[in-house]
Amino acid sequence: MRIIIEKDYQTLSKKAALILASQITLKPNSNLGLATGGTPLAMYKNLIKMYKKDEIDFSKVQTFNLDEYCGLSESNPNSYHYYMNHNFFNQINIKKDRINIPNGNAKNLNKECREYENSIKKAGGIDLQVLGIGSNGHIGFNEPAKNLNVNTEIVKLTKETITANSRFFESKADVPKRAISMGIATILKSNRIILLASGKNKAEAIKKTVSGKISTQIPASLLQTHPNITMLLDQEAASLIKEEDLETDFNCDSAK
Numbered sequence: 001m002r003i004i005i006e007k008d009y010q011t012l013s014k015k016a017a018l019i020l021a022s023q024i025t026l027k028p029n030s031n032l033g034l035a036t037g038g039t040p041l042a043m044y045k046n047l048i049k050m051y052k053k054d055e056i057d058f059s060k061v062q063t064f065n066l067d068e069y070c071g072l073s074e075s076n077p078n079s080y081h082y083y084m085n086h087n088f089f090n091q092i093n094i095k096k097d098r099i100n101i102p103n104g105n106a107k108n109l110n111k112e113c114r115e116y117e118n119s120i121k122k123a124g125g126i127d128l129q130v131l132g133i134g135s136n137g138h139i140g141f142n143e144p145a146k147n148l149n150v151n152t153e154i155v156k157l158t159k160e161t162i163t164a165n166s167r168f169f170e171s172k173a174d175v176p177k178r179a180i181s182m183g184i185a186t187i188l189k190s191n192r193i194i195l196l197a198s199g200k201n202k203a204e205a206i207k208k209t210v211s212g213k214i215s216t217q218i219p220a221s222l223l224q225t226h227p228n229i230t231m232l233l234d235q236e237a238a239s240l241i242k243e244e245d246l247e248t249d250f251n252c253d254s255a256k
């Protein structure tokens with residue numbers, strides 16, 4: 001596990017954008033796995049800036065989003081379809097038919113999950129997956145539980161996640177209770193993963209992800225088994241990581 005600690009959210013977001021840009025430069029037809037939530041917003045802004053300066057070309061890129069709420073239409077401002085179009089896709093030259101986001105409004109949700117998983121396989125898998133993390137350690141919408149989903153499935157959101165995500169909705173009651181999410185194996189099959197985390201409220205989950213025992217109660221801890229994972233953190237999110245867990249050849253503590 002490579003750990004990069006940046007001064008703050010802005011520098012972390014710039015670095016995340018540079019990692020994506022280098023992936024696309026090296027492989028213009030990359031399959032990118034993308035995340036939503038508050039954390040990647042500034043990364044998307046940086047990528048749009050780079051695109052406008054002619055530094056990146058998204059025309060051959062294909063994207064797969066991690067998750068989507070059940071029951072929200074694409075035009076609902078709280079859906080992840082809307083989030084991605086509004087915050088990213090509408091401002092770059094990606095081809096619409098190369099964008100993949102689970103349809104949380106599909107008539108047959110189980111079929112939708114199976115087809116989503118197959119479309120990732122057919123595309124040859126994900127080259128670079130971007131992840132955020134919930135303060136309970138969830139990745140995608142894979143919530144802490146005794147058993148975790150392997151493949152893309154319908155998931156029930158925990159009270160904690162509903163409360164955390166209610167900041168984007170008019171009221172807590174409006175937050176959907178279910179979502180479609182890539183499973184843990186879907187995520188772990190990606191060639192490279194970068195996980196972004198900013199702020200004190202992520203520090204405990206980050207500590208457990210980096211150095212805790214691997215447990216389905218902290219879904220992100222399973223990332224310890226991945227051969228090419230980079231944790232891109234700001235100082236607050238990294239504040240509970242012990243010094244000795246930073247001392248490996250791979251780790252780069254750029255803020256100190």
Ligand SMILES: O=P(O)(O)OC[C@H]1O[C@](O)(CO)[C@@H](O)[C@@H]1O
Nearest residue numbers: 036037038039132133134140141
């Ligand atoms: O970046 P935020 O808003 O803290 O969200 C953390 C995680 O929770 C989610 O909103 C739900 O999966 C993710 O999209 C995100 O990675």
